Amino acid sequence: xxxxxxxxxxxxxxxxxxxxxxxxxxxxxxxxxxxxxxxxxxxxxxxxxxxxxxxxxxxxxxxxxxxxxxxxxxxxxxxxxxxxxxxxxxxxxxxxxxxxxxxxxxxxxxxxxxxxxxxxxxxxxxxxxxxxxxxxxxxxxxxxxxxxxxxxxxxxxxxxxxxxxxxxxxxxxxxxxxxxxxxxxxxxxxxxxxxxxxxxxxxxxxxxxxxxxxxxxxxxxxxxxxxxxxxxxxxxxxxxxxxxxxxxxxxxxxxxxxxxxxxxxxxxxxxxxxxxxxxxxxxxxxxxxxxxxxxxxxxxxxxxxxxxxxxxxxxxxxxxxxxxxxxxxxxxxxxxxxxxxxxxxxxxxxxxxxxxxxxxxxxxxxxxxxxxxxxxxxxxxxxxxxxxxxxxxxxxxxxxxxxxxxxxxxxxxxxxxxxxxxxxxxxxxxxxxxxxxxxxxxxxxxxxxxxxxxxxxxxxxxxxxxxxxxxxxxxxxxxxxxxxxxxxxxxxxxxxxxxxxxxxxxxxxxxxxxxxxxxxxxxxxxxxxxxxxxxxxxxxxxxxxxxxxxxxxxxxxxxxxxxxxxxxxxxxxxxxxxxxxxxxxxxxxxxxxxxxxxxxxxxxxxxxxxxxxxxxxxxxxxxxxxxxxxxxxxxxxxxxxxxxxxxxxxxxxxxxxxxxxxx
Numbered sequence: 227x228x229x230x231x232x233x234x235x236x237x238x239x240x241x242x243x244x245x246x247x248x249x250x251x252x253x254x255x256x257x258x259x260x261x262x263x264x265x266x267x268x269x270x271x272x273x274x275x276x277x278x279x280x281x282x283x284x285x286x287x288x289x290x291x292x293x294x295x296x297x298x299x300x301x302x303x304x305x306x307x308x309x310x311x312x313x314x315x316x317x318x319x320x321x322x323x324x325x326x327x328x329x330x331x332x333x334x335x336x337x338x339x340x341x342x343x344x345x346x347x348x349x350x351x352x353x354x355x356x357x358x359x360x361x362x363x364x365x366x367x368x369x370x371x372x373x374x375x376x377x378x379x380x381x382x383x384x385x386x387x388x389x390x391x392x393x394x395x396x397x398x399x400x401x402x403x404x405x406x407x408x409x410x411x412x413x414x415x416x417x418x419x420x421x422x423x424x425x426x427x428x429x430x431x432x433x434x435x436x437x438x439x440x441x442x443x444x445x446x447x448x449x450x451x452x453x454x455x456x457x458x459x460x461x462x463x464x465x466x467x468x469x470x471x472x473x474x475x476x477x478x479x480x481x482x483x484x485x486x487x488x489x490x491x492x493x494x495x496x497x498x499x500x501x502x503x504x505x506x507x508x509x510x511x512x513x514x515x516x517x518x519x520x521x522x523x524x525x526x527x528x529x530x531x532x533x534x535x536x537x538x539x540x541x542x543x544x545x546x547x548x549x550x551x552x553x554x555x556x557x558x559x560x561x562x563x564x565x566x567x568x569x570x571x572x573x574x575x576x577x578x579x580x581x582x583x584x585x586x587x588x589x590x591x592x593x594x595x596x597x598x599x600x601x602x603x604x605x606x607x608x609x610x611x612x613x614x615x616x617x618x619x620x621x622x623x624x625x626x627x628x629x630x631x632x633x634x635x636x637x638x639x640x641x642x643x644x645x646x647x648x649x650x651x652x653x654x655x656x657x658x659x660x661x662x663x664x665x666x667x668x669x670x671x672x673x674x675x676x677x678x679x680x681x682x683x684x685x686x687x688x689x690x691x692x693x694x695x696x697x698x699x700x701x702x703x704x705x706x707x708x709x710x711x712x713x714x715x716x717x718x719x720x721x722x723x724x725x726x727x728x729x730x731x732x733x734x735x736x737x738x739x740x741x742x743x744x745x746x747x748x749x750x751x752x753x754x755x756x757x758x759x760x761x762x763x764x765x766x767x768x769x770x771x772x773x774x775x776x777x778x779x780x781x782x783x784x785x786x787x788x789x790x791x792x793x794x795x796x797x798x799x800x801x802x803x804x805x806x807x808x809x810x811x812x813x814x815x816x817x818x819x820x821x822x823x824x825x826x827x828x829x830x831x832x833x834x835x836x837x838x839x840x841x842x843x844x845x846x847x848x849x850x851x852x853x854x855x856x857x858x859x860x861x862x863x864x865x866x867x868x869x870x871x872x873x874x875x876x877x878x879x880x881x882x883x884x885x886x887x888x889x
Contacts, residue, residue: 233280235292237305242334244305248277250443252295252435253428255399256307259421260334260342267422268579268624268633269399270444270663297429306331309394309427318394318429322349322412332423341419341629344400348413354392355813356408357801358696360385360661361674367689367801367816369408376404376417376632377617378609378660381675384632385663385697386415387440391803391813395436397444397663399424401633403617419618419628433804434796440698441795445667447700450734450788451653453523454602454671455781456485457774460525460739461757462709463490466506467513473758478520482759482771483778487517488604488739489526492751496563497529497573498536500587501594503564514599525602525657526595528587530610530638531573533563538590542576547583549575549610550621558620559613562749575610578634580623584641591642592649603642604657608635635660636668643668661699671701671735679708679719679740684726685831689816691733695797700788702799703735707757713743714756718833720766721869727770728872729829731777732821734788734798769870783882787822798822806843809860815841824880828873838867840875848875 235246245263249255255271257263278295285291289302293312300308308320321331324347334342355368361383364372369388376384376398386398386406398406402417415425428439441447459477464470470487477484495503502510514524532539532548542548548556557572577583591603612620612631620627622634639656646654654669661672674690677683687704694702707723714720730736742755755761759770787798796804800820802812818828818840826848828840842848844860851874857863865873876882 233282233292235282235290235299235301237301239305242332244301244332246292246299246301246307248280248292248294249426250274250428251276251278251439252297252430253277253426253439253443254292254294254297254299255424255426258332258423264422267424268401268630269424270397270636271399271426272443272445274442296431297427299427304330309429311393311429316393318392319390319396319427320349322347334423337419339419341421341626344402344417344420344423346398346415346423346425350410350412351392352410354390356388356390358385358388358395358693359406360697361672361690361694361699361702363677363686363690365686365689367692368814369693371408371410373405373407373409376402376406377615378632378635378662380607380609380611380659381677383660383672383675383694385661385665385694385699386632387663387697389433389436389696393429393433395428395440397426397440399426399663401630401662403628403631417629419626421629433807434794437696437698437795437797439795441666444664444698446795447666447792448654448669449792450701450785451655452785453485453653454655454735455784455788456483456736457777458486458488458525458735458737458739459484459758460488460490460737462739462741462754463492463751464488465751465753467508467510471513471516474517474520474522476758476760477522480760483774484520484522486523486525486602489524490604491527491529491606492564493526496533496536497561498532498538498542498576500528500538500590510595510598510600518599523602524600525604526600527604527606528591529607530575530578530605531559531561531607532576533561533571533573535563535571538586539574542583542586543574545582546623547577547580547586549577552619552621552626554619559611564750577623578638578641579630583623584637585645588641588645592645596646601646601651601653602655602657605635605638605642606657606659608638608658609660610634632662634662636662636665636670639665639668639670655701657703663698666698666700669701670699671703672699673702673735673737674704676709677705678710679712679722681722681725681831681833683708684722684729684829685817688729688819688829688831691799692801692816692819695799696801696804698795700791700795700797701734702797703733703737704730705739706730706737707740707742709740711743712740714761714763720762721833723762724766724769724773724869725830725872727773729827731773731780732799732819732825732827732874734784736774736777772870780882783822783825790822802826802841802843806845809844811841812843824877824882826875826877828867828875830867830872836867836869837864838873839864840873842875846877848877850874851876
């Protein structure tokens with residue numbers, strides 16, 4: 227039945243109630259609950275400004291149809307939904323039952339506490355490709371055939387939005403812990419414990435329309451700060467003010483343009499002391515002033531972890547600002563801390579889903595960092611990193627752990643962003659290790675976490691970054707050279723750093739970071755070896771300097787693409803099919819990407835490789851700016867890939883070709 231006066235489909239039976247309503251251009255929201263649909267559960271969807279024209283009509287023997295622009299939803303008499311293109315009638319996807327008797331396409335299994343294990347099933351299609359779903363380290367762009375946990379972990383970022391080659395996008399609008407199964411015999415979404423089923427479906431005439439509709443529904447990224455497009459210098463870790471300043475001064479002496487230098491973890495006395503340790507950082511105001519005179523901004527690491535020995539633990543505990551537990555003490559991880567080398571203490575987490583906790587954290591960041599001129603924060607370990615993963619024992623202000631845990635990183639970024647904007651900061655960007663649907667609207671720049679320092683890992687990050695982009699996150703980066711390991715004196719590792727840097731030149735953020743050999747110390751505050759451009763020998767230094775100059779020439783074009791992403795939701799890093807959906811060969815290409823519409827990038831991910839095969843999409847001509855040779859798209863070419871550069875091509879007669887040539 228339809229709801230009188232509103233273009234909504236509704237279905238009821240003995241087990242649940244279902245509602246389908248317009249939710250943005252060419253989009254609908256589907257909700258189902260055991261008894262009544264409610265509006266105030268945690269999720270990602272904002273009410274869109276306009277749904278356009280939406281009508282409900284009878285579908286003859288099939289039941290009823292809701293038509294929202296190019297999307298038609300048919301509700302049959304059994305309560306199942308089918309999604310089709312309005313213009314052609316082609317099926318996009320459909321709900322399917324698990325069995326002819328029970329369960330149907332959706333199932334609610336009581337957990338005994340007023341919550342349910344919720345399942346939603348859809349048909350499988352042999353030719354379907356599935357992209358997005360956050361950032362993962364499985365090494366695939368197309369994720370059809372995989373099972374993905376819906377849970378936040380270091381380097382594994384759960385954003386439950388997918389794009390299908392069949393022309394639809396789908397958001398599982400639930401921050402519950404669960405999984406999605408992309409199997410040959412069906413797609414199934416599972417929430418381990420929730421009160422309500424909630425998903426959103428969109429379509430469009432081209433793949434980029436799906437991303438625009440998604441941004442309209444969950445939030446657009448703000449304007450990218452201009453200063454953030456340059457080189458970010460970091461390592462694990464600069465242990466004192468003097469050490470950090472000397473690194474910045476050396477950049478200045480060598481005339482290396484530097485945008486950001488990063489103060490990593492354990493610059494504080496204890497976890498949860500969101501302030502400098504005065505012994506190693508005696509005069510932050512003078513430090514920031516000297517760096518500002520060089521044109522360098524400071525980013526400081528902020529963890530959500532709180533040690534019972536920290537200044538703020540008792541206040542946070544006594545005022546209900548920590549993530550609680552259903553039973554036992556409120557400790558969710560163990561970690562080394564200052565003064566406890568060789569031992570680990572239980573630590574708690576501030577509750578980012580509690581507005582009062584977000585306000586309290588900001589008060590500390592404002593008074594202890596922003597007061598010195600530090601306006602950029604690295605929200606590290608913001609999953610948060612629960613060990614062991616006992617989400618059923620966690621209690622957030624937003625609800626039980628199994629129902630809401632995945633929303634934590636988004637709310638963490640939200641707290642920093644909203645408070646900074648309220649106090650007049652215009653350029654807000656936070657480096658985050660985890661994200662959820664809608665994180666992009668809060669200035670979140672995602673990086674790929676603590677990944678290995680190998681060529682294999684570099685290849686994985688290309689896929690991971692593209693899927694993150696297709697999940698609505700336009701600001702993305704990696705640790706150049708990988709995080710874990712890497713010997714700066716090794717010729718093989720030096721080649722990896724060069725190839726990784728060449729790839730990162732074409733990423734939204736260009737960021738040096740890693741835990742290099744030799745490792746110094748142990749426990750809290752341990753550090754790694756050098757990780758500056760000059761740390762890898764003269765030959766590598768020459769190449770890295772030249773590539774940094776390329777980045778500088780490319781920056782105006784990159785900023786244009788980042789502005790376009792803020793406006794439209796279409797990311798700067800794009801798999802080939804996003805621009806060339808009519809080229810069937812473009813869809814399975816996973817080791818190349820486009821920066822904007824006009825630059826094709828083919829990273830080198832094998833040690834010793836000096837040539838590379840590159841596919842040039844049909845429908846365009848492509849020019850190699852190094853040789854000025856022009857190619858007609860629609861085939862593969864083998865091109866040189868000397869250590870000095872990776873293959874890059876410019877589309878048609880794009881006016882940026884001079885930016886890619888050596889000056």
